[in-house]
Amino acid sequence: MRGFCYFYLLILTQVSSSTRSVIGFFGHNVTLACRYDTSHHGVLSFCWGRGELPTFKCSDTIVSWEDGPVPSITSPRYRLLGSTADGDVSLTILDAQRSDAGLYGCRVEIPGWFNDHKVNTRLVMEQEIVTTFVTNNEEVVVDSTLDLFEATSTAVKSKDAHGVGNIGRATAVFLSAIILILVLVFRRRFLPKRPLEHPQTSPAENVYEVL
Incomplete structure (x- = not known):
């Protein structure tokens, strides 16, 4: 008990x-x-x-x-x-x-x-652990006891800047291709067409056709 x-x-x-x-x-x-x-x-x-x-x-x-x-x-x-x-x-x-x-x-x-x-x-x-991020050939040193969000935001912003540059170049290439296609279509539709040239035949060939 x-x-x-x-x-x-x-x-x-x-x-x-x-x-x-x-x-x-x-x-x-x-x-x-x-x-x-x-x-x-x-x-x-x-x-x-x-x-x-x-x-x-x-x-x-x-x-x-x-x-x-x-x-x-x-x-x-x-x-x-x-x-x-x-x-x-x-x-x-x-x-x-x-x-x-x-x-x-x-x-x-x-x-x-x-x-x-x-x-x-x-x-x-x-x-404390010091973490190093490499972004756009630049090193960002972050104290482990600090908020890592700021360093992450820096890396994301750098990546976004590169992405915007790539998108700009791709857009320029795309517009250039569209303009080239429009020029070719305009020339084919609105420029006057050349008359077909008939091949010249020699007198000997004409005599042969008559016979």
Whole structure:
């Protein structure tokens, strides 16, 4: 019976818990999402910690808030940029470094037994990738953390310009062929036709025809 109770409690502790992975780039800001609905219980206490969430509170707490005017934050690189009044307690790490990689836990303390909203996030830090596009013999270098749409648009515009040039040349050739055909038709229809020339016959041939 005791074992069943422990198993039941273990299941309850996993309620409203999730795990996700986030990729960050060295030297850039990275945000670990954590949100809850404030329409039922209002603004609630929450905390962020390094490592997997324990049964209660957070392990190695780095950000916490409990009915105070401002949250307690252990480092100026940790920011809460969302609207906490609307339930957005996402953690933003400024100028993320290799040492920031690892598991983070967000806990929102919802009233009741084992009702806490928990989010475990594994932050993976990577070196930014620089992608080079070659368009019209010109290199466009794009930072992987930037929007690739601008570089793609540049390549598409260059390709469209070449396409317009090809279409213009093809149109010129087509019009030239049409004009040539019209000239030939005009000459055949409207220019006066030459009278047929009868071949001249010699007197000897005429005598032969009379005989």
